[in-house]
Amino acid sequence: MxxxxxxxxxxxxxxxxxDSARLHSKAWHQTADTVGTTWTPELAENLKGVSRMDSLEMILKAGGHENEYTQAQKEELATAKNTQYLELVKTLxxxxxxxxxxxxxxxxxxxxxxxxxxxxxxxxxxxxxxxxxxxxxxxxxxxxxxxxxxxxxxxxxxxxxxxxxxxxxxxxxxxxxxxxxxxxxxxxxxxxxxxxxxxxxxxxxxxxxxxxxxxxxxxx
Incomplete structure (x- = not known):
């Protein structure tokens, strides 16, 4: 072009x-701690630009937890993450x-x-x-x-x-x-x-x- x-x-x-990506990382880090997935810089980088549910799936898979949650439980985790994120957004x-x-x-x-x-x-x-x-x-x-x-x-x-x-x-x-x-x-x-x-x-x-x-x- x-x-x-x-x-x-x-x-x-x-x-x-x-720099709202840092707010996402902070909220997703908390989700990772909740499900027992180790938070790493590589995982944080891979979540950039990815939708909420896809990000959650990546976090679960990274810790070997992808088969431990029902769809309803996954949606609860995603909602909890978004609630945490929105609280952080208010500080922008x-x-x-x-x-x-x-x-x-x-x-x-x-x-x-x-x-x-x-x-x-x-x-x-x-x-x-x-x-x-x-x-x-x-x-x-x-x-x-x-x-x-x-x-x-x-x-x-x-x-x-x-x-x-x-x-x-x-x-x-x-x-x-x-x-x-x-x-x-x-x-x-x-x-x-x-x-x-x-x-x-x-x-x-x-x-x-x-x-x-x-x-x-x-x-x-």
């Missing part, structure tokens, strides 16, 4: 706009927008780019309101309408629909491997934030490196 083709941007939320402020991202949102708005949010989190609206950045976005993909999670392309395809743009005119920002695969499969330009995202068309190590000029330079 050429830089000139980009008309809109679809943002993942956790780890891209906000605009200071929790990741470094450089507020400036990037301002730059996109000033230059007439459309923006949407492609997050698996059902709590995205609450988080964006806490961060006071909701008004930047045309809309948020509703996770309840998804048939498959990342790396399936559906969420980023819908994020393009929210913008009223063809995938070929959208750039997606992600900090997870599954998210980058989702963007690529949707036919959009993938912008990865993180040193390990080798499949991203454009990659930055940190959020404060992202700007229109930097994206243009990397595509040149």
């Amino acid at each position: 050429k830089f000139e083709d980009i008309k809109g941007f679809a943002f993942d939320l956790d780890g891209v706009i906000a 402020t605009p200071d929790d927008v990741l470094p450089g991202m507020k400036a990037f949102l301002d730059e996109l708005k000033a230059n007439g780019y459309k923006m949407s949010v492609a997050s698996a989190s059902k709590n995205a609206p609450t988080i964006l309101k806490q961060l006071k950045v909701m008004d930047y976005f045309e809309g948020i993909v509703d996770p309840a309408k998804l048939h498959a999670g990342k790396p399936d392309p559906e969420i980023f395809s819908l994020a393009a629909d929210v913008l009223g743009l063809a995938p070929a005119n959208v750039a997606g920002l992600e900090d997870s491997g599954a998210g980058i695969q989702s963007i690529n499969a949707a036919g959009e330009l993938s912008i990865g934030i993180g040193s390990e995202l080798s499949e991203a068309a454009v990659r930055f190590d940190r959020t404060d490196e992202v700007s229109l000029a930097a994206i243009k330079a990397k595509l040149a």
